[in-house]
Amino acid sequence: MTDNVERAAGTPDEPMPFAELGMKQDEYDRVKEILGRRPTGSELAIYSVMWSEHCSYKSSKVHLKQFATKAPKSDALLVGMGENAGVVDIGDGWAATFKIESHNHPSYVEPHQGAATGVGGIVRDIMSMGARPIAVMDALRFGGADQNDTRRVLPGVVEGISSYGNCLGLPNIGGEVVFDPCYIGNPLVNALCVGLLRKDQIKLATAPGPGNKVVLFGASTGPDGIGGASVLASATFEDESQAKRPAVQVGDPFMEKLLIECCLELYAADVVVGIQDLGAAGVSCATTELAAKGTGGMSVDLNLVPLRDPSLRPEEILMSESQERMMAVVRPSDIPAFTAICEKWDVPATVIGEVTDTGRLVMTWDGEVIVDIPPGTAADDGPVYERPLREPAGQAALNADVPDRLDRPADLRATLLELLGSPNLASKEWVTSQYDRYVRSNTVLAQPADAGMLRVSEVMAGAEPTTRGIALATDGNGRYAKLDPYAGAQLALAEAYRNVAVTGARPLAVTNCLNFGSPEDPEVMWQFAEAVRGLADACRTLGVPVTGGNVSFYNQTGATAIHPTPVVGVLGVIDDVARRVPTGFTTEGLRVALLGETAAEFGGSEWAHVAHGHLGGLPPQADLEAERSLAAVLVSAAAEGLLEGSHDLSDGGLAVALAESCLARGVGASVSLTDDAFTGLFSESAARALVTVRPEAFDRFAKLCADHEVPCYGLGATGGASLVVEGVLEVTVAELRETHAGTLPALFG
Amino acid sequence: MARVIVDVMLKPEILDPQGQAIARALPRLGFSGVAAVRQGKRFEVELEGPADEAALEEVRKMAETLLANTVIEDYTVRVDQ
Known part of the structure; x- marks a missing residue:
């Protein structure tokens, strides 16, 4: 029989399986206090998923609020944090909405389906803002490229992303693929989606207006991922998880x-009137959040939920994570029109309840009341933890282990090729060629460009043709963040910001996916707190607000956590896509210049990692004022048409940036360095970019740099079939290509 | 020579979009009375020797490691008569 409210009131001492659902004793006591009785099984299902780490952000909330309190003032921000995704004004009446979200644990359990449903989930978040999804990107982290489990996980993840995204007809325009043994057993699959809408057409997740109908539409509800939100996504992975395996969607x-x-x-x-997608926590999340943000009450008849498996119990219906479902609030007079449109698209739609002004979310099953709660207590008033923080025991020793003691290479040519062929720097063509990058025909730039760029070109009411485009990049460096989470998060933002700026687009707003170990470990929590503080401070300095994102905790196996890995996405706008700057060397006879200052910064560098397997010291200094000036130069120069090509400097330093620039179009270059060649070529100092300029435009460009106080060093010129660093090294572009392109196919077939 | 059949089906609780698509297509083609369809795979494994218990155990291992994705699929192994 079904546990109902009347029965719960009469049996206060009946033991409930709150612990099995991942709830702590004090949390359970709080539910009892809120309700003034013990919860029914269905109410417990709702509270357990809504108060899980994944849905309630209970460990991260106290830190994340800095993204609001330190947010820079921005005229572009239309919808900030707290909605399904942030919305940014990009001009001419257009708005862009974007967000990145993790699907890490599901992608480890079942790589193909886990990654595919990660794409599906973030796409629905974008749809629920009223936008048309126009592109996706994926930031991926795997264990060592030669580790066995990586061979299982990576091909499945890439297949899942490509099959789901390609079937949807969405271009995949960028992202990252990074390997490090710290991610073995805990791969990171962070999926980003961006959508376009008219700025007067924003939709919100709210259920106002008593009498309005609550409609569930899309796929029917089955036993998919039951307990996924509370158990799968919020508990540390142990061997016992084998038993949880069928909980994949x-x-x-x-x-x-x-x-x-x-x-x-x-x-x-x-x-x-209002709309919400169904993701983690399914119907529980959609009903409580819609009701809490609307008039405050809702009544739902759970018997009306269309089921794929008729044996499902109400608790299971509430927790099911079946994919491809949405919930809308619709005026009664609009129901016929709503239903007709759904029928046209073969999308089943069912009215399952209505908005009330009672302040209670009431659900019935077989005529009995099984849920009767104030919806805000589940959606907004979850537990908040000020978890203890402690600097990791080995942190000082790690920072003291500076890379100065590492042997410098004698043969820089060999070092360049070793780095260029290493899994993290090698061509990702094996991955990205499986994604459709140009479907919908609005892609202007895609991998391996520094940022993806799309034309703003959609048929929507009130839209005039525009030359505008948007650019997007994601970045994150777990090694930098391990050495210094505060600086690491700032460097992640700085790199994504720079990657957007090198294409000529003006960075506008930020989304982030914060991947960490267990928040119950004070050392992990310290890393998290430092990273959030760093990111919030950097957003303020760079003038780009955080619009939303996602926290993924418990990325650890046993006591070993992944490197703290804040992944940051930056969205920018360019007034005219015809003025975009391509990545790399486009033609012969151009001046090559390096912007920014180079210091001997090798802590956490790709060179230390590849050549010595070393991680220690401090990451490069994050000079945000310099980043801001650099971006200003790049954006102005692009608008004036001064730049023929550009490329940001990051992992592997100038040497790798030069090699990648040669590979872009098969054009060589000859450059010379004045100072120490090793430092010049392999240091990873931030706030630097490589640009090419026509000789006759160089004086004007140099003046622009001087005006913004950005150091500009002429290095040489493009041309020839080789990359030549005078007196240091010479490699043909063909050899660079062979080295760069061969690694991933050799590893993954 | 013996032939061993391995049938692989999605676990009952797992969504089967292909089966659903077939079920939706059947009425359009004039077939009525079908409540649901689930689609699976069948492997025919030809053995060099007899299908004794040791050989069947070997086929079960093949199913476990390659033929089925045991996270979302079940399999059965039987000897073709």
């Missing part, structure tokens, strides 16, 4: 494609 991208088109037509017909 399988997605259906063709249903999602129908949902996208259906939602856009519903928005255009103006028959949606």
